[in-house]
Amino acid sequence: MSKQINLTLKVWRQNRGEEGKFETYEAKNIDTDASFLEMLDVVNDELTLKGIEPIAFEHDCREGICGCCGSTVNGKTHGSHERTTLCQLHMRHFEDGQNVVIEPFRATAFPVIKDLIVDRSGLDEIIAEGGYVSVKTGNAPEASTTPIKKEMAEAAMDAAECIGCGACVAACPNGSAMLFTSAKVSQYALLPQGHPERAQRVKNMVAKMDELGFGNCSNEYECAVSCPKGIDVKNIARLNREFIKANLGKN
Amino acid sequence: MKLDAKIPEGPMAEKWTNHKFKVKLVNPANKRKHKVIVVGSGLAGASAAATMSELGYKVHCFTYSDSPRRAHSIAAQGGINAAKNYPNDGDSIYRLFYDTVKGGDFRSREANVHRLAECSNQIIDHCVAQGIPFAREYGGYLDNRSFGGAQVSRTFYARGQTGQQLLLGAYGALSKEIKKGGVTMYTREEVIDVVVIDGQARGIISRNLVTGELTRHEADAVVLATGGYGNVFFLSTNAMNCNASAAWRAYKKGAAFANPCYTQIHPTCIPVHGEYQSKLTLMSESLRNDGRIWVPKAKGDKRPANQIPEDERDYYLERKYPSFGNLVPRDLASRNAKQVCDEGRGVGPTGNAVYLDFAEAIERLGKDAIVAKYGNLFEMYNRITDEDPYTTPMMIYPAVHYTMGGLWVDYNLMTSLPGLYAIGECNFSDHGANRLGASALMQGLADGYFVIPNTINDYLASNKITPVGTDHEAFAEAEKAAQDKLDKLLAVNGSRTVDDFHKELGLLLWENCGMGRNEKGLKEALEKIPKIREAFWKDVNVPGSADDLNQALEKANRVADFMEFAELMVKDALMRAESCGGHFREESQTEEGEALRNDEEFCFVGAWEFQGLENEPILHKEALEFEEVHLTQRSYK
Numbered sequence: 001m002s003k004q005i006n007l008t009l010k011v012w013r014q015n016r017g018e019e020g021k022f023e024t025y026e027a028k029n030i031d032t033d034a035s036f037l038e039m040l041d042v043v044n045d046e047l048t049l050k051g052i053e054p055i056a057f058e059h060d061c062r063e064g065i066c067g068c069c070g071s072t073v074n075g076k077t078h079g080s081h082e083r084t085t086l087c088q089l090h091m092r093h094f095e096d097g098q099n100v101v102i103e104p105f106r107a108t109a110f111p112v113i114k115d116l117i118v119d120r121s122g123l124d125e126i127i128a129e130g131g132y133v134s135v136k137t138g139n140a141p142e143a144s145t146t147p148i149k150k151e152m153a154e155a156a157m158d159a160a161e162c163i164g165c166g167a168c169v170a171a172c173p174n175g176s177a178m179l180f181t182s183a184k185v186s187q188y189a190l191l192p193q194g195h196p197e198r199a200q201r202v203k204n205m206v207a208k209m210d211e212l213g214f215g216n217c218s219n220e221y222e223c224a225v226s227c228p229k230g231i232d233v234k235n236i237a238r239l240n241r242e243f244i245k246a247n248l249g250k251n
Numbered sequence: 252m253k254l255d256a257k258i259p260e261g262p263m264a265e266k267w268t269n270h271k272f273k274v275k276l277v278n279p280a281n282k283r284k285h286k287v288i289v290v291g292s293g294l295a296g297a298s299a300a301a302t303m304s305e306l307g308y309k310v311h312c313f314t315y316s317d318s319p320r321r322a323h324s325i326a327a328q329g330g331i332n333a334a335k336n337y338p339n340d341g342d343s344i345y346r347l348f349y350d351t352v353k354g355g356d357f358r359s360r361e362a363n364v365h366r367l368a369e370c371s372n373q374i375i376d377h378c379v380a381q382g383i384p385f386a387r388e389y390g391g392y393l394d395n396r397s398f399g400g401a402q403v404s405r406t407f408y409a410r411g412q413t414g415q416q417l418l419l420g421a422y423g424a425l426s427k428e429i430k431k432g433g434v435t436m437y438t439r440e441e442v443i444d445v446v447v448i449d450g451q452a453r454g455i456i457s458r459n460l461v462t463g464e465l466t467r468h469e470a471d472a473v474v475l476a477t478g479g480y481g482n483v484f485f486l487s488t489n490a491m492n493c494n495a496s497a498a499w500r501a502y503k504k505g506a507a508f509a510n511p512c513y514t515q516i517h518p519t520c521i522p523v524h525g526e527y528q529s530k531l532t533l534m535s536e537s538l539r540n541d542g543r544i545w546v547p548k549a550k551g552d553k554r555p556a557n558q559i560p561e562d563e564r565d566y567y568l569e570r571k572y573p574s575f576g577n578l579v580p581r582d583l584a585s586r587n588a589k590q591v592c593d594e595g596r597g598v599g600p601t602g603n604a605v606y607l608d609f610a611e612a613i614e615r616l617g618k619d620a621i622v623a624k625y626g627n628l629f630e631m632y633n634r635i636t637d638e639d640p641y642t643t644p645m646m647i648y649p650a651v652h653y654t655m656g657g658l659w660v661d662y663n664l665m666t667s668l669p670g671l672y673a674i675g676e677c678n679f680s681d682h683g684a685n686r687l688g689a690s691a692l693m694q695g696l697a698d699g700y701f702v703i704p705n706t707i708n709d710y711l712a713s714n715k716i717t718p719v720g721t722d723h724e725a726f727a728e729a730e731k732a733a734q735d736k737l738d739k740l741l742a743v744n745g746s747r748t749v750d751d752f753h754k755e756l757g758l759l760l761w762e763n764c765g766m767g768r769n770e771k772g773l774k775e776a777l778e779k780i781p782k783i784r785e786a787f788w789k790d791v792n793v794p795g796s797a798d799d800l801n802q803a804l805e806k807a808n809r810v811a812d813f814m815e816f817a818e819l820m821v822k823d824a825l826m827r828a829e830s831c832g833g834h835f836r837e838e839s840q841t842e843e844g845e846a847l848r849n850d851e852e853f854c855f856v857g858a859w860e861f862q863g864l865e866n867e868p869i870l871h872k873e874a875l876e877f878e879e880v881h882l883t884q885r886s887y888k
Contacts (some may be wrong), residue, residue, distance in 0.1 A: 084281025
């Protein structure tokens, strides 16, 4: 059964080009069936009517698939619940009277735009370096021409489930985008369609990752724990193998 | 305004091929001289932008999201239809065409639907080549599943995330073209007006959502791929930012709006549970394969489900529609749920829910089989409601999901405003009055990958499009109007939030223009909407400034458009005094309470022309002719 709880929020507020700081707000009479973002909606409505600018946070589908939402809640990306985006985290997991610290995803490569909103366009830039198969519309052969082992298709799908939220980067002490990048590299390394561009893809994507200030992987595994879609850390091992092959082998 | 659908001559199956040959082409060297603006980066927008860039056009693509990959196409679960006939069950392009026309309750344009069916197979070929990990069988070949409204298995899928995988494929294609320099991508940019010069769409006004800066962009043609208007109801399964603004501004600049009353209400969503609720979540239609829908026989029976004995339960769909049972089409399942709740037999804390019960299926198949089939959906339900659907029946209620209406387009997907195109959910053409499951993804990609890249050339090659420059007075006027509107919203400084007004409007529409509509309710809504709109402009509170990231202002600007759009939607519903597909007019039903179409009077597309907000819009009727699929009344008894 749902009940109502009160919380004390410590929320990171920051304007463009300025230093940020924490502000304290009370979240009152929050229904435990509400989602975390709905709790923020309620707080924002109150702030608005008090003449305080509402907290800016990114969100869209609120079904856990678009990858827009995400903040660090009490030190954990997307909050405390395993394999859950912030929009799918419900208030029943909080205690009445609890303090809740809400910060943006922090990483060198994710500058804060405003309050809880950060710039994750670096992830798009990594994809632009080869996170696709270069096939023009109209070129494709009949879909059933190349059979693909079911296990390979499933493994590729496991990697392809990444929603690009950036939690892995924020959770990593080095601010690395290895899990994100490796998921895309793996998807195409596992499928025959990705093979012609395999070597070039991994080299270019890794180079871009480094260029944008994402850190290195030092096997902390925080990324995999933080991932709302359960992307496996083994993908990073696969990326490393692909990278070594691309640089040392003859392709 | 004179609407010409430009349906090509010749037999149905040859129209598209003939048309592609007959349209004028732009030679490769000239293509790079043409700039095309694409608004939106979902399935339709991303695929169109990528493909037009591959052809050599200079494409500028805009999205209000931080990345093109966020578009709401990503949330589609079930799958994408194609007439591959891999299961050898008698499918064909003709059958897919036939099912879609019939499923749309005979309110779509046959020639467009046939082309859609033709493109469906190429879409699958292309998506496989892109490396989309579709589900496969052990032999390595592609797997199919069944969906509503068809007797063949023609739905391709990637787990419960088909929309995500197809969108990421289109996003990959778009990224490839961005890298190559063919597409200039604008993220966190919201297009807030279309600029018209000498009767042609010649550009847009865009607002940078980080700095608030308004910018002018000139183009030879503008393509809107901005999705549907479901969020006019406030609560829907659409993403929070989905809006009708670009389409609505286009309408106000001269593009006709067709069939705005056609909205799809999906029967299996998680019910509303509180005032604070921001959106509704869909549970896949596939659940109705094994779940049994029921409510108590007695009104106001508040006992927990497991304490209501079998003979005091009403499995109303099985009772009323013995041959289709729980698998009746979406519109019927939704209407019946509303009916039993209106009778006071709804369940749950609000009384606006019905049970979807798996007890019988678990007993018959075993829990493991149910876990394998629906495990992820049960987990999602549990996460949201904190209830265990293996032991307690799920509660579901219908919710707004998709809009079949949209900007009127001809066969080339050009609106009635020359140079302005509308693709994907944004246009009206393919689904008639009801969309079948797994057809939205098909249409978005058909329009983007295969149709518009082959039709836009006809306009560009046959019209003289001279450079105008963004200092043209039409750009200045549009920018000033946009700035004035933003300033006006900020200046009201009233006592109610934007959401508060949006909820009031949404609830009115849901009650009076939702699953059941009647003349009295629609007229009442037409009286109330202008009052809500007036109150909005007098008492809304939009904090912050226009030269900053200001989400309340973004929302207010969109809701202001919904306040106007809602009136047209209700007018259209009032005009259409027949029941068809998702539009159920209570005055037009059979003796048994089923929807009754009126082909004598309403076999047309209702396209509205703007005449100023204070004046009545003009209704243009595009007669629908059915050469191939004969008009029949649907029955699921």
